[in-house]
Amino acid sequence: SVQAHKEEKSQKSMEMNGLTMAPDSYDYDLIVIGGGSGGLAAAKEAAKYEKKVMVLDFVKPTPQGSSWGLGGTCVNVGCIPKKLMHQAALLGQALQDSRKFGWQFTEEVKHNWMTMTESVQNYIGSLNWGYRVALRDNKVTYENAYGEFVGPHTIKATNKKGVEKLYTAERFLIATGERPRYLGIPGDKEYCISSDDLFSLPYCPGKTLVVGASYVALECAGFLAGLGLDVTVMVRSILLRGFDQDMANKIGEYMKEHGVHFIREFVPVKVEQVEEGTPGRLKVTAKSTTGNQIIEGEYNTVLLAIGRDPCTRKIGLDKVGVHINEKTGKIPVNDEEQTNVPYVYAVGDILQDKLELTPVAIQAGRLLVRRLYAGATTKCDYVNVPTTVFTPLEYGACGYSEEAAVEKFGEENIEVYHSHFWPLEWTVPSRDNNKCYAKIICNIQDNERVIGFHVLGPNAGEVTQGFAAAIKCGMTKEQLDSTIGIHPVCAEV
Amino acid sequence: MGWEETQVRGYEEFVRTAQRYHGRPIFALFCGDKDAEGRSWCPDCVTAEPVVRKELQNLPDGSVFIYCLVGDRTYWKDPNNEFRRNLKLTGVPTLLKYGTPQKLVEEECFKAELVRMLFTED
Numbered sequence: 164s165v166q167a168h169k170e171e172k173s174q175k176s177m178e179m180n181g182l183t184m185a186p187d188s189y190d191y192d193l194i195v196i197g198g199g200s201g202g203l204a205a206a207k208e209a210a211k212y213e214k215k216v217m218v219l220d221f222v223k224p225t226p227q228g229s230s231w232g233l234g235g236t237c238v239n240v241g242c243i244p245k246k247l248m249h250q251a252a253l254l255g256q257a258l259q260d261s262r263k264f265g266w267q268f269t270e271e272v273k274h275n276w277m278t279m280t281e282s283v284q285n286y287i288g289s290l291n292w293g294y295r296v297a298l299r300d301n302k303v304t305y306e307n308a309y310g311e312f313v314g315p316h317t318i319k320a321t322n323k324k325g326v327e328k329l330y331t332a333e334r335f336l337i338a339t340g341e342r343p344r345y346l347g348i349p350g351d352k353e354y355c356i357s358s359d360d361l362f363s364l365p366y367c368p369g370k371t372l373v374v375g376a377s378y379v380a381l382e383c384a385g386f387l388a389g390l391g392l393d394v395t396v397m398v399r400s401i402l403l404r405g406f407d408q409d410m411a412n413k414i415g416e417y418m419k420e421h422g423v424h425f426i427r428e429f430v431p432v433k434v435e436q437v438e439e440g441t442p443g444r445l446k447v448t449a450k451s452t453t454g455n456q457i458i459e460g461e462y463n464t465v466l467l468a469i470g471r472d473p474c475t476r477k478i479g480l481d482k483v484g485v486h487i488n489e490k491t492g493k494i495p496v497n498d499e500e501q502t503n504v505p506y507v508y509a510v511g512d513i514l515q516d517k518l519e520l521t522p523v524a525i526q527a528g529r530l531l532v533r534r535l536y537a538g539a540t541t542k543c544d545y546v547n548v549p550t551t552v553f554t555p556l557e558y559g560a561c562g563y564s565e566e567a568a569v570e571k572f573g574e575e576n577i578e579v580y581h582s583h584f585w586p587l588e589w590t591v592p593s594r595d596n597n598k599c600y601a602k603i604i605c606n607i608q609d610n611e612r613v614i615g616f617h618v619l620g621p622n623a624g625e626v627t628q629g630f631a632a633a634i635k636c637g638m639t640k641e642q643l644d645s646t647i648g649i650h651p652v653c654a655e656v
Numbered sequence: 657m658g659w660e661e662t663q664v665r666g667y668e669e670f671v672r673t674a675q676r677y678h679g680r681p682i683f684a685l686f687c688g689d690k691d692a693e694g695r696s697w698c699p700d701c702v703t704a705e706p707v708v709r710k711e712l713q714n715l716p717d718g719s720v721f722i723y724c725l726v727g728d729r730t731y732w733k734d735p736n737n738e739f740r741r742n743l744k745l746t747g748v749p750t751l752l753k754y755g756t757p758q759k760l761v762e763e764e765c766f767k768a769e770l771v772r773m774l775f776t777e778d
Contacts, residue, residue, distance in 0.1 A: 286757075288756065292756075296770060299769055299770055300764075300767070
């Protein structure tokens with residue numbers, strides 16, 4: 164069988180080296196590299212049109228050894244476990260509130276990290292399995308193998324045992340997503356964890372330092388604090404870069420008032436281990452960004468959330484000539500998700516200048532496949548995509564931030580309407596009465612059309628979804644005003 | 657070493673048997689009771705059983721296959737029966753890999769490909 168393998172290999176090299184292959188001699192119509200939100204949506208859609216599809220998905224373990232199953236970041240180490248743990252923290256708060264509503268219990272309420280994590284991982288496991296059933300049922304070939312280009316129309320798939328196989332396809336879809344960035348300082352890979360490790364951590368993280376000010380950093384810091392842990396966030400400059408800064412600051416203020424410590428304008432320069440353990444003890448040395456001040460702190464866990472980098476540098480893109488942005492690793496595509504190589508497409512977080520969100524990747528993947536195989540013409544609309552940040556005080560947004568609106572239309576041409584509100588459910592337990600906030604940004608020159616929607620409060624995601632549809636329809640301030648509110652809900656504001 | 661089959665009836669017997677084989681890969685097929693002629697009250701179970709049995713040859717070495725009759729139709733329809741409550745079963749037939757979230761429910765059990773995937777892949 165070794166001999167047969169060799170013969171097959173040399174036959175494939177002959178095909179690569181000179182003979183142009185006719186489309187029906189490819190192994191597959193479409194090979195998708197990456198089994199995440201974008202990749203799986205595209206693969207399943209292509210199977211509907213009876214195309215021969217293969218999905219390659221492979222997770223390189225983290226420096227701490229964490230790995231996971233089919234489904235990509237969102238399912239395994241992103242949106243899903245994040246929201247579940249955020250919910251766990253909210254329930255802790257609800258338990259406290261419940262006493263004011265008459266619930267009586269004498270025991271102190273404590274949180275068990277292992278119970279929560281096992282339940283979350285069990286659910287994720289059922290999702291991984293569900294995807295495998297869906298692919299198999301739709302006759303999509305799935306291999307748990309690392310895919311990389313080795314030549315035109317040809318990919319090499321290496322499984323975890325190191326066995327290599329070559330496959331050819333008429334078209335390729337790159338959907339490899341991103342992985343957390345490390346600081347590049349002594350001790351970072353040996354001792355620090357990332358979001359890739361957090362959601363399956365087999366022990367409670369304890370006193371945690373979160374490095375970063377991204378939504379990942381703030382969401383993780385938020386739920387860890389909500390579960391009762393001592394949490395500090397170390398921020399290099401501003402919070403939530405790219406988001407409306409007015410809202411970002413309110414989020415930070417709320418977190419501070421609710422027990423999260425912030426160290427502003429410092430970056431770690433060294434992480435050392437004081438004591439081994441699960442968790443152990445780590446010493447972090449940090450330097451000020453504005454002067455020479457050095458500080459030290461001791462934590463059980465250091466969680467790095469300083470950004471994510473596309474997985475595009477080691478998949479052989481140079482072998483087929485696909486251009487990437489050398490600095491960021493992102494792939495520029497046209498408005499049909501096509502790279503500079505006509506038969507290679509890309510979707511999801513790896514795209515340059517596009518939003519890094521699961522529903523965006525899914526939509527882009529599905530529409531792309533419909534255009535390729537079903538004669539459709541609809542392109543993915545990346546404008547007015549709603550988002551939500553699941554910090555302890557949730558933030559939902561759709562459209563322009565105030566800064567971006569001012570920059571695009573000019574301060575004199577926009578009108579901002581805003582309001583604080585106090586959720587009825589917060590009144591009885593005497594929770595903060597001036598923290599929740601909503602604002603809309605209107606374009607005066609266009610009938611006061613609503614071009615930006617921002618809400619800070621409970622269930623922000625649920626509230627924002629409906630408004631996103633309204634904005635897509637071109638709702639104006641007048642139309643919004645004439646819509647009678649539902650009472651008593653936060654959304655009526 | 658191959659694989660072995662054991663047949664049980666009812667929740668208690670199932671749990672005792674699963675505990676006895678702790679440490680080995682355990683696959684279980686849950687079906688409705690059979691009458692004196694060997695016919696189940698559950699038509700989907702009648703369809704699924706031969707499909708599953710044909711794939712048993714693919715079970716990994718050392719596996720245990722537990723064939724479990726859950727009870728009569730009335731017992732099964734009760735939303736609080738122990739299979740629903742404790743094992744989170746939602747329908748019969750259900751074929752599962754015990755201790756993992758991997759399972760096939762109802763019509764999924766008719767598909768040899770899926771059964772084989774459950775038996776042979778991680």
